[in-house]
Amino acid sequence: MTEPLLSVRDLSKHYASHGTRLTILKDISFDIGKGEVVGLVGESGSGKTTIGRSVLRLVEPSAGNVRFDGVELTGLSPSAMRRMRPRMQYIFQDPFASLSPRMTIGEILTEGLKIQRIGTRAERMERARIALEQVDLPAEAINRYAHEFSGGQRQRIGIARALTLTPELIVADEPVSALDVSIQAQVINLLRDLQQQLGLTMLFISHDLAVVEYICDRVIVLYLGRIMEIAAxxxxxxxxxxxxxxxxxxxxxxxxxxxxxxxxxxxxxxxxxxxxxxxxxxxxxxxxxxxxxxxxxxxxxxxxxxxxxxxxxxxxxxxxxx
Incomplete structure (x- = not known):
């Protein structure tokens, strides 16, 4: 394997509920090399999404270490973590709930750039147009709203939103599970093509093992928050x-x-x-x-x-x- 871009060691996550400790993840360790696609599979409730969100610190781990390109993410201050965010992006499962109905597609795609204070407004809009082109959507979509698009198109918009920040790592959390079967293959092929064209590193979360076999270089099998198996x-x-x-x-x-x-x-x-x-x-x-x-x-x-x-x-x- 190439030098790891992402290195996770002994990652654990616990919650307290009504006086009971819930162990969602326990001692999770794995590496992802630069340009590698690693699948994370398991039944519902196995902790797949918690791993994806923990490595990006969208939820805080209870214990363990996460290193991204040599930088220890756990313990970074909010401002330091904010500076790391453009290099790590998340594709959400639900293309309907993850896009604001009150914002135009242009506003959705440029929101992260604006928060990061990247470029002028014109430069941000140009990045948004390029991202739309990368996901095979017309440039005029930039002035429309999410409700005007189908589920598959909305997921393409979600992918474009991640791409505007030119990330190195993408966590794709069940990116096709909410789509019709006829559309799933199109989005999976798009993700595979983008990964190859842009050299993206990806943690691909799914319960569909046929999809994982198609797109992933290695696979991590998870059960009740523990790793059962890892292999090519x-x-x-x-x-x-x-x-x-x-x-x-x-x-x-x-x-x-x-x-x-x-x-x-x-x-x-x-x-x-x-x-x-x-x-x-x-x-x-x-x-x-x-x-x-x-x-x-x-x-x-x-x-x-x-x-x-x-x-x-x-x-x-x-x-x-x-």
Missing amino acids: SGDLYARPQHPYTRALLSAIPSTDVGAKRERQVLKGEIPSPANPPSGCVFRTRCPHAIEACGQAAPELREVAPGHFKACIRDDIPLGAMP
């Missing part, structure tokens, strides 16, 4: 090492008509963060759990070059995915 995309999809990863992948429809894939249905619901299981947090739903799984949380360890898993067992016959 091709390796993870061909040779998943963790029972949870294998269960997730078994649910992806196969494009091979003749292939037979055994569906592995997880029993029960994801546990509450207020009362996580002892030891391995996945053990209450794992078909391969043994008594030792409840005694200590497994460490994330390298089981093949660049392939890491958090599981004490090496004797599970996972085999290769069909």
Whole structure:
């Protein structure tokens, strides 16, 4: 991997609710190299969005360290963090709620530039026009309002808003989950093209493993706020090492008509963060759990070059995915 642009170490996030401590994230560590796209996958409630917002300090981590291009972000003063913001941008999940209905598209796209005091008004509007062109929207959209656009077009506007500040890192939080299936592929292809053209580094959050396989170089599998597995995309999809990863992948429809894939249905619901299981947090739903799984949380360890898993067992016959 190239030198990390983003380095996260032992990131944790806790909330207090009615006298109970909710552990949303615990000891999350990973790197993202410059120009790399890393996928973050897991069921709803696994903590994916909290990681995305924590690394940009949109929410404050409870513990741990986040370094961006060698700069320690945790602990930066508000003014120092504000100066870092143009280099790190966020694409929100909901293209309807994330755009103000009272602002023109030009005002939406130039708001960040204005806050950062970048350029004159004319220069900011020119940047907005360039960003619209980059996402394949006409320049005249700059004087219109968000309600005049479809969901897919609104998400393109959200992407353009991030691009106006010429960021190096983008956190894309479920960027197509709110869109019609017919539009999702268009937006995913746009993001992939922009990443390649601009050399963007991206943390791509999704529950859709087929989309993640298409766009990501590496994948992080998350369960109940803990990392279960990290591997290169091709390796993870061909040779998943963790029972949870294998269960997730078994649910992806196969494009091979003749292939037979055994569906592995997880029993029960994801546990509450207020009362996580002892030891391995996945053990209450794992078909391969043994008594030792409840005694200590497994460490994330390298089981093949660049392939890491958090599981004490090496004797599970996972085999290769069909």
